[in-house]
Amino acid sequence: MFEEEKYKEVLNELNGKAKLCAVSKMHPAEDIQKAYDLGQRIFGENKANELCAKAEILPKDIEWHFIGHLQRNKVRQILPYVSCIQSLDSVRLAETIEKEAAKLNRTVDCMLEFHLASSDTNKTGLLPQEADMMLEECTKLPHLHLVGMMTMGPHTDEVNEIRSVFAEGYKLFTRLSHDNSDIQILSMGMSDDYLLALEAGSNMVRIGSKLFRG
Numbered sequence: 050m051f052e053e054e055k056y057k058e059v060l061n062e063l064n065g066k067a068k069l070c071a072v073s074k075m076h077p078a079e080d081i082q083k084a085y086d087l088g089q090r091i092f093g094e095n096k097a098n099e100l101c102a103k104a105e106i107l108p109k110d111i112e113w114h115f116i117g118h119l120q121r122n123k124v125r126q127i128l129p130y131v132s133c134i135q136s137l138d139s140v141r142l143a144e145t146i147e148k149e150a151a152k153l154n155r156t157v158d159c160m161l162e163f164h165l166a167s168s169d170t171n172k173t174g175l176l177p178q179e180a181d182m183m184l185e186e187c188t189k190l191p192h193l194h195l196v197g198m199m200t201m202g203p204h205t206d207e208v209n210e211i212r213s214v215f216a217e218g219y220k221l222f223t224r225l226s227h228d229n230s231d232i233q234i235l236s237m238g239m240s241d242d243y244l245l246a247l248e249a250g251s252n253m254v255r256i257g258s259k260l261f262r263g
C-alpha cells in the first residue's frame with residue numbers, strides 16, 4: 050500500500066533541497082503507479098528481476114535506480130531499464146558496466162557506494178581509502194558517468210553514532226566532488242534516519258518503508 054499522507058509529509062520535509070528516491074522494492078506496480086500519479090519519478094529497486102519486470106509495465110519516464118548489491122552477471126539485464134546504479138562498489142563491476150553500456154551505445158549514471166558504518170551488518174561498499182583509486186579507474190570508462198556517492202547509516206538508535214557516520218559521508222562527498230565536479234549527489238538517509246542525513250548535508254534520500262506498507 051502506498052501512503053499518500055506520508056509521501057506529502059516527506060516532500061514537505063525535503064522542501065526541494067533534496068531529491069527523493071522512493072524505494073519500491075517488494076511493493077507491487079500498482080503502488081508505484083500511485084506514487085507516480087502524484088509526481089514521483091525516481092524509484093529504487095534492489096533486485097534485477099523485479100526492477101525489469103516493473104519497468105516493463107510502468108511508465109517509461111520513471112528513473113529506475115538500482116540500490117542493491119549488483120552482481121556482474123545481472124548488469125546486462127538491467128541496463129536497458131536503469132537510469133542510475135547507486136551501488137557501484139568495485140572496479141570489476143565498473144568494467145562490466147562499461148562493457149555492457151558500450152554495447153548499448155549509452156552512458157550510465159553511477160554512484161560510488163561507501164561502507165562507513167563500522168557497526169553495520171551490511172558489508173558491501175567501498176572503503177574511503179579506495180575512493181581515489183575508484184575515481185581514477187572510472188575516468189578510463191567513457192560509458193560510465195559518475196554522478197554521486199551513496200552510503201548507509203549504522204543500524205543503531207544512537208543518534209550521535211548516526212550523526213558521526215553521516216558527517217564522515219558528507220566530508221568524503223565534499224572531497225570527491227572537489228576532485229570530480231560531475232559528482233553532485235550525496236545519496237544518504239533512509240526511513241529511520243533521513244532527517245539526520247539531511248542535517249548532515251545529504252541531497253538525496255532513499256525512503257521505502259515509510260512510503261510503502263504491507
Ligand SMILES: *Cc1c(COP(=O)(O)O)cnc(C)c1O
Binds near residue numbers: 072256258259
Ligand atoms: C531498502 C533500502 C532502502 C530503504 O530503506 P527503508 O528503511 O525501507 O526506508 C534504502 N537504501 C537501500 C540501499 C535499501 O536497500
